[in-house]
Structures are given as C-alpha cells and as structure tokens.
Amino acid sequence: MANIELKNVTKSFGDVEVIPPLNIEIEDGEFVVLVGPSGCGKTTTLRMIAGLETTTSGAVSIGGRDVTDLRPGLRNCAMVFQSYALYPHMTVSENIGYGMKVRGVEKSKAKAAIADAAAILNLEDYLNRKPAALSGGQRQRVAIGRALVRDPEVFLFDEPLSNLDAKLRIEMRTEIKQLHRRLKTTIVYVTHDQVEAMTMADRVVVMRGGVIEQAADPITLYERPRNVFVASFIGAPSMNLLHGELRQAAGGLVFAGNEGSEVPVPADRVEALSGVLGEKMILGIRPEHTGEDATLGPRVTVKVIEIEPLGPHTLVIGMVGQEKFVAQVSSATALQPDDVVEIFLDAGKMHFFRDSNGEAVR
Amino acid sequence: MSVRDLRGAKRYWVFGACLFWLLLTLFPLYWVAITSFKRPVDVVGGPTYLPFIDFQPTMTAWIELFSGIRGEFFSNFWSSAIVATSASVIATLLGAMAAYALVRFPFKVRLLSGVAFFVVAMGGFLLGRDILGFNPVTASIIAFCIALALSVFVNRYRLPGPVLGNDDVVFWFVSQRLFPPIVVAFALFLLYTEMGKMGFKMTDTYFGLTLAYVAFSLPIVIWLMRDFFAGLPVDVEEAALVDNVPSWRIFFGIVLPMSKPGLIATFVITLAFVWNEFLFALFLTNSRWQTLPILVAGQNSQRGDEWWSISAAALVAIIPMVIIAGFLGRMMRSGLLRGAVK
Numbered sequence: 001m002a003n004i005e006l007k008n009v010t011k012s013f014g015d016v017e018v019i020p021p022l023n024i025e026i027e028d029g030e031f032v033v034l035v036g037p038s039g040c041g042k043t044t045t046l047r048m049i050a051g052l053e054t055t056t057s058g059a060v061s062i063g064g065r066d067v068t069d070l071r072p073g074l075r076n077c078a079m080v081f082q083s084y085a086l087y088p089h090m091t092v093s094e095n096i097g098y099g100m101k102v103r104g105v106e107k108s109k110a111k112a113a114i115a116d117a118a119a120i121l122n123l124e125d126y127l128n129r130k131p132a133a134l135s136g137g138q139r140q141r142v143a144i145g146r147a148l149v150r151d152p153e154v155f156l157f158d159e160p161l162s163n164l165d166a167k168l169r170i171e172m173r174t175e176i177k178q179l180h181r182r183l184k185t186t187i188v189y190v191t192h193d194q195v196e197a198m199t200m201a202d203r204v205v206v207m208r209g210g211v212i213e214q215a216a217d218p219i220t221l222y223e224r225p226r227n228v229f230v231a232s233f234i235g236a237p238s239m240n241l242l243h244g245e246l247r248q249a250a251g252g253l254v255f256a257g258n259e260g261s262e263v264p265v266p267a268d269r270v271e272a273l274s275g276v277l278g279e280k281m282i283l284g285i286r287p288e289h290t291g292e293d294a295t296l297g298p299r300v301t302v303k304v305i306e307i308e309p310l311g312p313h314t315l316v317i318g319m320v321g322q323e324k325f326v327a328q329v330s331s332a333t334a335l336q337p338d339d340v341v342e343i344f345l346d347a348g349k350m351h352f353f354r355d356s357n358g359e360a361v362r
Numbered sequence: 363m364s365v366r367d368l369r370g371a372k373r374y375w376v377f378g379a380c381l382f383w384l385l386l387t388l389f390p391l392y393w394v395a396i397t398s399f400k401r402p403v404d405v406v407g408g409p410t411y412l413p414f415i416d417f418q419p420t421m422t423a424w425i426e427l428f429s430g431i432r433g434e435f436f437s438n439f440w441s442s443a444i445v446a447t448s449a450s451v452i453a454t455l456l457g458a459m460a461a462y463a464l465v466r467f468p469f470k471v472r473l474l475s476g477v478a479f480f481v482v483a484m485g486g487f488l489l490g491r492d493i494l495g496f497n498p499v500t501a502s503i504i505a506f507c508i509a510l511a512l513s514v515f516v517n518r519y520r521l522p523g524p525v526l527g528n529d530d531v532v533f534w535f536v537s538q539r540l541f542p543p544i545v546v547a548f549a550l551f552l553l554y555t556e557m558g559k560m561g562f563k564m565t566d567t568y569f570g571l572t573l574a575y576v577a578f579s580l581p582i583v584i585w586l587m588r589d590f591f592a593g594l595p596v597d598v599e600e601a602a603l604v605d606n607v608p609s610w611r612i613f614f615g616i617v618l619p620m621s622k623p624g625l626i627a628t629f630v631i632t633l634a635f636v637w638n639e640f641l642f643a644l645f646l647t648n649s650r651w652q653t654l655p656i657l658v659a660g661q662n663s664q665r666g667d668e669w670w671s672i673s674a675a676a677l678v679a680i681i682p683m684v685i686i687a688g689f690l691g692r693m694m695r696s697g698l699l700r701g702a703v704k
Contacts, residue, residue, distance in 0.1 A: 052600050073606025085597035089619040098615075099605035143601075150605065 002063025002076075002153035002186055003028045004049060009058035011044055011210075018044055019210035021058065028063075031180050031187045033201035035194055036233070041210035042190045043158055049188060050156050051075050063153050075154075078147035082159040084139045086131040086146075093118070093127040096145045110149075117145040120179070137168045144179070157189040161196065173199055194234050198222070206230050228358035231284050231351060237315060237326050240290070242283045242300070243355060246276060255283050255352070259321020263298040266347045272362055273352060280355035287315060289349035290327040297347035302327060304339045316343070391680075398423050398673035405669050423670040427678070434649075435657065439678065442637060442653040445568065449575035450632040454625060456576065457583025458591075460535075462613060464528050464584070465591040466599070471531065474521040479513035499560060532588060535581045543578070547645045550574055554646060566647045574642050579632045586631070590624030591617070623694045630690050634683055654679045 004026040011019040019041045026032045034042040047053035049060060051072035059068045067075045086095050093114050094101075100110040118124045121141040131139055140160055147155055157176070161169045177200050180187055191197055197204045198218040205215040206229075213233075214226040225231035225239075232238045244257035246265070253265035253273055263283060265273055290296075302318040302325050309315075309331060316327040316335055327343040335341060352361045368376055397405065399419035410416035427435055463469075486505025490496040496504070554564035564570035594617065602612045618625065640655040647653065658679055661672040 050604055052603065072600075072603045073608075075604075077604060079601065079604045081597045081601060083595060083597045085595065085601040087598060087602075087616055087620075089622075098602075099607065102605070102607045102611055102615075146601070146605070156604075 003030075004154060004186060004188065005059075005061045006045070006049070007059045007061075009045075009048060009060060010056045011041070011048060011053065012056045017056075017210070019048075022210065022212065024205065024212070024215070026186060026188060029184045029186055031177075031189065031200060031202045032205060033189045033191060033197040033203075034205045034207060035191055035197035036207035036213075038192055040207040042192075042207050044210075045207070046156055046158055046188060046190045049075075049154070050077050050079050052079075076152050077154045077156050078150040078152035079156040079158065080140070080143045080147050080160045082162050084131070084143045084163075086139060086142055088131055091128050091130055092123060092134070092142050092145075095131065095142055096149055099146065099150055113149045114145075117148045120148065121145050121175075136164050137172060140164065140172065144176070148179075148183075153186065155185055155187045157187065159191055160189075161191070162193075169196075176200065195236060198234065204234075206233060224360070224362070225284075225351065226360055228282055228284070228353045228360075231353070231360070235286055237287050239284045239286045239351070240320075240323075240325050240327075241353075242285075242320060242323055242325070243280070244283060245278065245280050246273060246352075248277060253277070255281065257283070257300070257321065257323075259323060261300045261320065263300070263345065263350075264347075265352075266297075266350070269350075269352070276352075276354065276361055281361075282353040282355050282358075284351035284353060285345050285349065287326040287328040289346040290343050291346075292327075292329050292333065292341070292343065294342075294344055296344035299342045299344045300325065302341050302343045304335055304337055304341060306337055307333075307335055316341070394673045394676055394680075397669055398671075398677055400670050402668070402670065423674040426671055427674045434652075435675075435678075437650070438652050438654050438657040441568075441647075441651045442655075442679075443682070445571050445575065445651065445653065446633055446636040449572045449579065449636045450629050452572070453576045453579035453583050453632050454587075454629045457580050457628070458587045458618070458621070458625060459613070460580070461584045461587035462591050462617060464532055464588055466596075469526075469528050469531055470517075471526040472517050472521045472523065473526060474523045475513040475517040476526070478516050479509045482512055483509035498556075532585065535584050537581075539578075539581045543641050546578070547641050550642070551645045564646075566649060566651050568651055571643065571646050571651055571653075574646055575636045575639065578642065579635060582635070583628050583632060586628045587621070587624060590621055590628075594620055626690050627694050630687055630694075633686065637679075637683055 004024070006022055006024045008021040008023060009019065010017065010021050022041075022045065024032075024045075034045060036042050044053055048055050049062070051067065051070060051074075055068060059066055061067060062075055062077070087098060090098060096117055097110050097114050100113065105113075114127070115124075118127055121144060123138065123141055123145060126134060126138060126142075131142065134142065140163075143160070160176070161172050164172060173196060176189075189200065198221070201218060203215060203217055204221055206213045206221065208229055214221060214230045216224075221230060221234045225234060228241065232241065242255075242257050242259070242261075244255055244259075247254055247256050249262075249264070251264060252267065253270050255263040255265060257263065300320045302316065302320055304316055304318045306317040307314060308317060311331065313328050314331045314333050314335075316329055316333070318325050318327070318341075325343070329335065329343075353359060354361060396411075396413055396419075399413065399421070400410070400417055401420050401422065404410045404417035413419045430436070483505050486508055487498075487502045490501030490505055491498050494501075551565070554570055557564045564573075598616060598620070599612055602616055607615070638655060639653070640659065643653040643656050647656070654675075658672065658675045661668065661675050665671070
C-alpha cells in the first residue's frame with residue numbers, strides 16, 4: 001500500500017529529451033492508467049517508477065520513500081510486461097515462486113502463496129507445465145501470479161494485454177479490475193488502447209510527447225476534454241472536428257464552418273464563447289451525439305462515403321466540405337454511399353476549441 | 363524453394379550432386395578406417411579397397427597402438443581429453459560471462475587512457491629493469507599494476523579523443539585471433555620458460571597448457587556468445603530485476619539456462635578446436651602432457667611412412683569428437699526460449 005509521487009522527473013536519451021519535467025501524484029490504492037500514442041513517454045514513465053530506467057533529473061517516491069536512486073529490486077514494485085517475460089525453463093509454479101526462492105522464503109509459505117495465486121488466477125491445473133505449453137492468456141496470468149506473490153506496494157502493468165486476442169483482452173480486463181478491487185493495491189497501468197484506459201482506470205493520464213495533456217476520471221475525460229488532442233484520443237470512433245470561426249449573427253453566436261455550414265451556439269454557451277468572437281475555432285462533436293433526428297438541433301450537410309453497420313447502430317463515414325465526418329445513425333437507415341444527407345448535432349454536447357492552441361473554451 | 367519442389371531430371375541431377383559430395387567427404391574417412399586394418403604389404407603393394415576381398419584385415423596396427431610401442435598412447439589420449447575438456451569448460455564459462463557483460467552493460471574506454479596504460483606499463487617496466495635495477499618479473503608486475511590503476515582512474519575524466527564502446531572491446535578480443543598463432547606460440551614459449559626459471563613450471567604442465575588454450579579460445583567464445591545473448595529477450599531479465607533477484611543469480615539461474623543451446627554449441631566448437639590444436643601443444647609440452655595430435659604427427663617422423671599405424675592413431679583422434687558432437691548436437695536444438703515472451 002503506497003502512494004507514488006513523481007516530482008519534476010525528466011528523462012533524456014543522449015541529447016533527446018523524451019520527458020520534460022513531469023509531475024504525477026498517484027494516491028494509495030488508486031488504479032491509474034497512463035495512455036497515449038506510441039512514443040508519448042508512458043512506458044518510459046512506468047519504467048522510471050520501476051527503476052528499470054534512471055531519471056535524468058527529478059525525484060520518484062513510493063509510499064513517501066525516495067526511491068530515485070534505488071535499484072528496481074528494492075522498490076517493492078511488481079511488474080507485468082507486455083511480453084509476459086516468463087522464465088522459459090521453469091514450470092508455472094517455479095516461475096511464480098522464483099522470487100520467493102531467491103529471497104529465501106520458507107518452502108511451506110512459498111507453496112501456500114503459489115497455491116493462493118494459482119487459485120485466484122485459475123492456474124491450478126497448469127502448475128507443472130512450462131510456459132511453452134500455455135496459451136497467451138494463461139502465460140499472462142502466470143506473469144500476474146508472479147507479481148501477486150510478491151505482495152508489493154505497487155503493481156506496474158506495461159501493456160499487459162496487447163498480445164492477446166480481442167476476446168481474451170476483454171476477459172482479462174475484467175479480471176485485472178476485479179483483482180484491484182480485491183487487493184486494493186496501487187496500480188499503474190500503461191496502454192495505448194483508450195478503451196482499456198477508460199474501462200479500467202480510476203483516473204486516466206493522457207500523455208503526448210512526454211507531457212500530461214489531461215489527468216482525470218474517465219467520464220470527465222470524455223465529457224470535458226481539456227483540448228483537441230484529448231478530445232480526439234478518447235472515444236471511439238473519435239470526435240469529429242470541424243474548423244471555422246465564431247461570428248455574431250442576428251439570433252446570437254454562430255459557428256461558421258470553413259465548408260459553409262452555420263451552427264448556432266446554444267444560449268448557455270454564449271457567455272463563455274463571446275470572448276473568442278472572431279477567432280479561428282474548432283467545433284468538436286462525437287459521432288454518438290449526431291444523427292438523422294431533426295429534433296437534435298443544428299445540422300451539417302454530409303456527403304456519404306461509406307456505411308458501417310455495427311448492429312446496435314450504423315456509422316456513416318462522410319465528408320463535410322473537405323473535412324472528414326462520422327455520424328451515428330439508426331441501423332435502419334437507408335443511406336447509401338454518395339448520398340448527400342443532413343446530419344443533426346446534439347447542441348448540448350458540442351465542444352469548442354481554440355484553433356491556435358487546441359484548448360477547450362468553456 | 364526447396365529440393366522437394368524439384369521435378370523430373372532436375373531432381374536426379376541434384377540427388378547425384380549430393381551423392382557425389384557425400385562420397386567425396388566420406389571417402390577419406392573410409393580410407394583411414396580400412397588402412398588401419400591393413401597389413402604393410404596391402405598398403406605398399408598398390409591400392410586395395412575392399413576388406414576380405416582385396417585384402418585380409420588385421421589388428422596389428424591397433425594392437426601396436428594400444429600396447430604402447432608407438433608412443434605413450436594412453437597418456438597422450440588422457441592429456442588431450444583432460445586439457446581439452448577443462449579448457450573448453452573454463453573458456454566457455456569465462457567467455458559467457460564476458461559476453462554477457464558486453465551485451466548488457468555499456469562500457470566506455472577512452473582511447474587516451476588505453477594509451478596511458480600502454481605507455482606506463484612499457485615505460486615502467488623499462489625504468490624498473492634498466493634504471494632501478496629490479497629483476498624483469500618484479501619490474502613488469504609493478505609496472506602493470508600501476509598502469510592498470512592509473513588508466514582506470516584516468517578513464518573517469520573527460521579526456522579528449524575517441525571513446526571506445528562495447529563493439530570496440532569485442533573487436534579487440536576477436537582481433538587476437540587475426541594474427542598467426544605461431545607468433546603467440548613463440549611468445550608464450552619464451553614467457554613460460556622464463557616463468558620456469560623463476561620456479562613456476564609452466565611448460566609441459568596441465569596448468570600451462572590449459573591456460574594457453576583458455577586464453578586462445580576466449581575470443582571465439584565471446585564472439586559467439588555475444589550474438590547469442592543479444593538475441594535473448596531483455597524483458598525476462600528485467601522481470602527478475604524487479605523481483606529483486608541479484609545479478610549473479612540472474613546470470614546463472616536465468617540467462618545461462620536460457621542459453622543452453624548456444625553454450626553447448628560454443629562448448630563443442632571450443633572443444634574441437636582444443637582437441638585438434640597442434641602448434642601450442644608442440645611448443646608448450648614435451649612428454650607428460652603431450653596431446654594426441656602430436657602423437658599422430660609423430661607417427662610419421664618416428665617410424666617412417668607406416669600408414670597403417672598412422673591411420674589407427676588418426677581414427678582414435680577423430681572418434682571421440684564424432685561421439686561428442688553426436689551427443690551434444692541433440693541438445694543444441696533451438697526452441698528453448700518458447701514461452702518466455704509473446
């Protein structure tokens with residue numbers, strides 16, 4: 001049980017600074033997911049917490065203890081790797097128990113701990129198998145088991161589900177989440193998959209270029225993204241972004257899209273947005289907040305390129321002028337490619353971002 | 363494309379070519395084998411090919427070989443076996459350690475500190491011997507220690523000039539195999555006789571010969587094992603690091619077992635090299651620790667062209683290696699890493 005604190009941590013490889021000064025505080029028992037596109041520094045950050053990567057400057061503390069210069073083994077973390085990183089010449093139970101064997105834990109105690117972990121992870125039938133004889137999901141469970149018996153202060157997961165197929169990934173997602181619910185140990189989890197981040201985390205840290213773009217609980221990230229990057233990174237399919245500017249019109253403010261559409265700004269947003277009148281802006285609207293339902297509000301004209309039926313609903317991939325636009329319509333839609341259709345936007349769910357720096361205006 | 367895809371005449375051509383090559387490689391072995399069972403008259407009286415038809419086999423050459431009238435056969439065999447095995451084991455173990463360090467840890471050697479070492483070691487030796495009047499050995503030991511300490515110390519500072527990395531270190535190791543062995547053999551012989559004069563008998567001793575072989579095998583071991591270790595997934599070692607497994611235990615408990623095929627291949631190559639080595643054995647031994655290649659070569663010079671006995675001795679030198687390669691070859695199979703990652 002421990003909190004984690006990164007204070008002004010930086011990391012450079014040679015002359016390249018991959019992490020500019022970074023500050024994160026992770027509370028005791030929190031499940032934090034670091035998410036971002038590849039190369040955003042999330043894995044480097046995790047490895048710095050684990051001690052597998054040294055910090056160039058700054059301080060890392062775990063449970064109030066400064067561990068910046070401590071070697072990995074002394075930080076009391078357990079780590080699960082994307083590649084599982086099992087010891088191939090040992091059986092499952094030897095894999096799980098190796099750390100205890102090295103630490104000189106009593107044999108009976110170690111045996112009990114292994115049995116315990118195996119029971120939690122449904123590995124009892126495989127204890128005498130070598131990793132080569134296991135499936136991907138089982139291997140990952142062994143890796144988690146190895147972390148469990150460590151009884152660490154912090155669990156670190158480095159994209160643990162990336163090598164599993166889609167179905168197994170969803171199952172393991174739930175298992176890890178339940179594990180956290182049961183153990184209540186601090187977890188730092190790295191993934192590039194925003195769905196994984198949203199579904200598992202207490203708090204999601206969205207990173208880009210070594211910088212934290214936004215750190216918040218999943219719903220806040222979804223509903224109140226701080227900037228265009230977070231808005232388009234969180235949510236699938238990702239948010240539609242239309243470029244244009246805010247103008248004063250007869251009935252109030254309108255967003256005049258570059259492609260010619262005019263979207264009136266809802267009355268409750270006028271006050272916040274009047275400050276950016278005349279500036280280049282980006283209008284953001286998620287596909288799930290659009291539709292063919294005329295009662296929704298403002299409309300844009302979409303030229304349909306492709307139809308993607310998903311079952312519960314259908315996605316319309318199209319263009320608004322020169323900008324890509326995805327709308328979510330009822331699965332009963334009769335739309336065909338090359339149709340030109342009016343798509344309505346849920347005015348209450350629109351986001352406005354400054355074009356200059358991508359910051360949301362609220 | 364595989365040979366199995368070939369059809370018709372092409373297939374027979376390939377088959378014929380392979381067969382020809384097989385015969386070409388097997389014939390010398392066959393020839394040695396039958397010659398060792400021939401009587402002198404069957405050898406000198408023109409070629410004979412088939413036992414029992416062309417000539418009547420006899421055990422004479424073998425009986426002579428084992429009875430010891432043609433040199434200390436058993437003694438030579440055992441010195442070969444003992445020296446080859448121990449030198450290969452030691453070289454493989456030491457070389458694996460060095461190779462692992464070269465793969466996993468970055469080394470930085472400033473060229474200038476290397477130059478400093480050389481200058482101080484040589485200069486110190488000359489100074490000690492010629493001016494201060496130490497005996498050569500004392501002078502060289504003192505100069506070496508001072509030079510080593512100095513260069514390690516100097517290496518910590520930002521000296522101008524190039525910085526050598528791991529690849530340079532490996533090249534330096536391998537480069538020791540680039541110059542002719544005879545150069546080393548002479549130097550080693552001189553060194554060993556000098557040491558002998560001081561009371562450390564090195565020539566014709568187990569220790570001296572093994573040491574020379576270990577030193578001469580290390581470059582190849584390091585080179586082979588480095589490639590092998592570089593192919594190991596670093597994640598597995600990192601997992602152990604996070605689990606607080608000490609470095610030596612990671613090496614012996616995880617890295618070495620994962621590299622078993624590579625270790626065995628390297629061991630066999632080293633063993634074959636040491637087993638067949640002639641030059642060092644010729645220079646550094648004379649009676650007690652003489653090895654088999656010396657015995658085989660000696661057959662000709664001691665008794666003239668007695669091909670039957672030379673053949674028997676040659677076979678004895680070949681067979682153990684064939685057996686060992688056959689045994690260990692099965693253990694060289696890959697696939698040991700399966701299940702570690704992905």
